Amino acid sequence: MPQPAGPARPVLTVAITGLNAVDSPGPGVAVARALQESPDFEVRLIGLSYETLEPGIYLPGLFAHTYQLPYPSAGTAALLARLEEIHAREQLQVIIPNFDAELYNFIKVAPQLRARGIATVLPSLAQLEARDKLNLAAFGAQHGLQVPADCRVHHLGELPAASRELGWPLVLKGRFYDAVVAHTQPQAEQAFLQLSARWGVPVIAQQFVTGQEINVAGLGDGRGQALSVVPMRKLYITDKGKAWAGITIQDEALLALARRFVAATQWRGGFELEIMRTAAGELFIMEINPRFPAWIYLTAAAGQNQPAALLRLALGQSVEPMTEYAVGKMFIRYAWDLITDHTEFQQMAANGEL
């Protein structure tokens, strides 16, 4: 990995989650790659994983050591206890969580981590919950942001009213993940049953909006200022809706929208806006992710290294807002078969660390 030239940089030990660089990837490997190019710090990276087959664990040259964490469902006490064990061995200075599902616990334990000398840059619990997909319509109305109309569906009997209100086709979204576009009542019923069985209720019925899919990665300072905003248009989309290739674009309306989001919410930390630009040029916020996206390395490649800027924020150092970035910079994701030995896998599986 390239290292910036110049005087020696202070060493910083940073722990990162989201090492599942799979077809629906977590952002951890991309965050790690961006941090390795920090102009301010020489980072010593510690991986934090949930599964033994998260590819980032076995990627050579990235993480000095990786530790398994308890699943978020184990609660904050288990998380804190495990982080204390890891901290005793690694002297962590910053932790960057990268999964939506773990953020609640990390936000809850952030004060205890701070007391132990571990910094985080996270949104508040209120911010986290306000942008949840269940609350997105209210969030949009509160802040004057255009979002698709939606309603919650708790049982099949509520579907006809939802389709009358939102029209066809209808998008049905799982409480935590998955989305299905239904064109007819039978399709909608089947989708509801599948989504509610997997993710519980309510299922979210959402107005169908079509157009260009654009994502914006950003970093808010917690006082209403966007320190970095980089828009990316998806060029190749997987069957899971993930960008497999994308390109940075120049659009003042997108930058203004992201800055308005940060100003309105006083967002602290990394975020991603998933946006649909309609043929008429309207910008709908389809989802707000409360963390860096998996394509975050593109921001570093385009000249705004958001994870590196987050480190400075975490340490209480000043960060000047970044305004310039390279337009037309592309990423093309690839699949690569890592080869490792069964002993490494066994060590991870048996001991919870590697």
Place this chain on the structure above:
Amino acid sequence: MKLKPTIAISAAGLLFNPATGDSFAANPVAIEILGLLKEEQTPAAAKAALLARYEVEAHQLDKDWDDLVAQMREHNLLD
């Protein structure tokens, strides 16, 4: 017909729209037309230059011109 000022045209005949990330390949005549428009020539002046340079009937040039304009408008390349 006015090309958006942000549209980049490479020497190899590739167009890039930075607002959408779209790239297009244009043939040599289309590149020549875009070059004339970049010089802010009016459509009438650009057409006159093309009629003088190529063996083409005016009605055929008008038809091809309209096709090009329609494609460029569809791809959001015109102001």
